[in-house]
Amino acid sequence: xxxxxxxxxxxxxxxxxxxxxxxxxxxxxxxxxxxxxxxxxxxxxxxxxxxxxxx
Amino acid sequence: xxxxxxxxxxxxxxxxxxxxxxxxxxxxxxxxxxxxxxxxxxxxxxxxxxxxxxxxxxxxxxxxxxxxxxxxxxxxxxxxxxxxxxxxxxxxxxxxxxxxxxxxxxxxxxxxxxxxxxxxxxxxxxxxxxxxxxxxxxxxxxxxxxxxxxxxxxxxxxxxxxxxxxxxxxxxxxxxxxxxxxxxxxxxxxxxxxxxxxxxxxxxxxxxxxxxxxxxxxx
Numbered sequence: 001x002x003x004x005x006x007x008x009x010x011x012x013x014x015x016x017x018x019x020x021x022x023x024x025x026x027x028x029x030x031x032x033x034x035x036x037x038x039x040x041x042x043x044x045x046x047x048x049x050x051x052x053x054x055x
Numbered sequence: 056x057x058x059x060x061x062x063x064x065x066x067x068x069x070x071x072x073x074x075x076x077x078x079x080x081x082x083x084x085x086x087x088x089x090x091x092x093x094x095x096x097x098x099x100x101x102x103x104x105x106x107x108x109x110x111x112x113x114x115x116x117x118x119x120x121x122x123x124x125x126x127x128x129x130x131x132x133x134x135x136x137x138x139x140x141x142x143x144x145x146x147x148x149x150x151x152x153x154x155x156x157x158x159x160x161x162x163x164x165x166x167x168x169x170x171x172x173x174x175x176x177x178x179x180x181x182x183x184x185x186x187x188x189x190x191x192x193x194x195x196x197x198x199x200x201x202x203x204x205x206x207x208x209x210x211x212x213x214x215x216x217x218x219x220x221x222x223x224x225x226x227x228x229x230x231x232x233x234x235x236x237x238x239x240x241x242x243x244x245x246x247x248x249x250x251x252x253x254x255x256x257x258x259x260x261x262x263x264x265x266x267x268x269x270x271x272x273x274x
Contacts, residue, residue, distance in 0.1 A: 011082050013086060014087050027076070030071050030075070031071070034067070038064045041060075041262070044265055045060070048268045052272065
């Protein structure tokens with residue numbers, strides 16, 4: 001039983017992908033999306049606050 | 056702007072970075088998709104939190120009518136908008152789960168009690184919106200909607216929290232499958248998962264309050 005487990009191949013992970021450093025491209029894309037959506041939320045909040053003041 | 060809103064954003068931003076870059080356990084079949092835990096599961100936590108908020112507003116609406124006082128119709132507006140944003144998060148949870156299921160179970164959809172339970176939950180809340188929309192009198196609309204919303208919340212808990220645990224299920228956390236019990240012993244994942252859940256709940260709550268404020272301005 002133990003030897004069977006020892007012979008099992010290790011789980012595939014994105015090691016090569018990471019070693020090439022390209023993961024940062026994905027991070028940059030996610031970063032742009034996140035900053036964009038966060039800015040949109042903050043903008044909407046401020047705009048609503050302004051309108052609420054006028055009312 | 057209140058601090059919890061920015062804290063929510065910061066936590067989500069942190070989880071995007073940490074969720075991709077931090078070490079995760081090496082497990083066959085799951086492989087790197089284990090990272091979906093940081094993104095798929097918080098959608099459901101956020102849905103439940105928002106539905107809990109919606110339920111609280113509905114109860115407060117019903118209580119506001121006590122002692123012959125006029126109903127506080129703003130509570131109805133809050134309950135409806137929180138439930139609406141909750142359904143957006145439910146759809147996001149459903150679609151992200153389908154992508155994950157395809158990669159690990161081999162199919163986008165299976166007749167699994169957890170999956171069917173979430174689909175039924177969506178229908179239950181769709182009925183809430185239809186019910187509210189079908190009554191013209193604002194007081195009657197608010198009261199009927201609130202009573203139904205209490206009922207809907209209980210059904211949601213039954214369909215996604217109880218029934219899936221009583222039968223076999225592919226989905227973790229059900230039918231004797233540990234939730235992410237296999238992996239949550241890994242403290243590194245906790246360090247990303249809990250902040251992600253908190254961050255998304257805050258962000259979802261914020262979006263719901265924005266919609267409430269917009270609805271108030273439009274009324």
